[in-house]
Amino acid sequence: MRILIVDDDKIVTDQFDFYLSKNHKITTFNSSMHALTYFKCNHNFDVIITDFLMPNLRGDELIDKILEIKTDQRFIVISGYFKSEFADTLKKYGADIRMIDKPVDLLDLECALDLIENKVPNCLTY
Numbered sequence: 001m002r003i004l005i006v007d008d009d010k011i012v013t014d015q016f017d018f019y020l021s022k023n024h025k026i027t028t029f030n031s032s033m034h035a036l037t038y039f040k041c042n043h044n045f046d047v048i049i050t051d052f053l054m055p056n057l058r059g060d061e062l063i064d065k066i067l068e069i070k071t072d073q074r075f076i077v078i079s080g081y082f083k084s085e086f087a088d089t090l091k092k093y094g095a096d097i098r099m100i101d102k103p104v105d106l107l108d109l110e111c112a113l114d115l116i117e118n119k120v121p122n123c124l125t126y
Contacts, residue, residue, distance in 0.1 A: 001046040001117055003027070006035040006062065007078070008054045012104075016049065019106050024113075032057035036065055043070045047116050049109075052079035063097070074116050076109070078102055 005016050005028045013028040020026050027045075029035035032054045039045070048066065052059035059077050066073050080102035098112045 001025070001113065002044060003113075004035065004039065004045045004048045005029070005050075006032050006048065006054070006059075007051040008032070009051070012051070012078075012102075015106075016104075016109070020109075020113075032059070032062045036062060039066055040069060043073075045073070047074045047076060047113065049076045049078065052077050072096075076100060076112050076116070078104055 002025045003020060005013050005020075005026060007013050007016075007028075008030055010030050013030055017026045017028050027038070027042075029038065032050070033056050035050075036057065039048075043066075048063075050059045050062055054062075057065075059079070063075055063077075074096040076098045078100045096116065098116070100108055100112060
């Protein structure tokens with residue numbers, strides 16, 4: 001799968017890149033603004049993994065802007081600070097969005113990617 005990873009924490013993007021690049025084509029950004037600029041010209045990703053809380057452009061704002069470009073884009077949102085309000089915010093998009101808590105268990109991440117790759121319907125809950 002072609003995966004775009006966006007997290008303001010370089011340790012996280014490096015860890016995901018190292019783990020996932022064995023089986024996937026990975027592109028990483030530590031700035032949501034830079035990721036959005038890149039996506040505008042390169043929107044052929046199967047899934048976008050993004051942090052929720054980031055400076056300048058939060059994960060939900062990034063999702064909103066990306067869905068304006070590619071309405072069927074799929075996402076995995078990660079955060080160490082999930083609250084039920086975040087789930088409600090993400091539900092409004094009606095897109096395929098899955099949520100994973102930080103610190104991320106890499107097996108949970110791979111499972112979420114498998115579900116997306118196999119087009120298993122998502123029931124966004126938290």
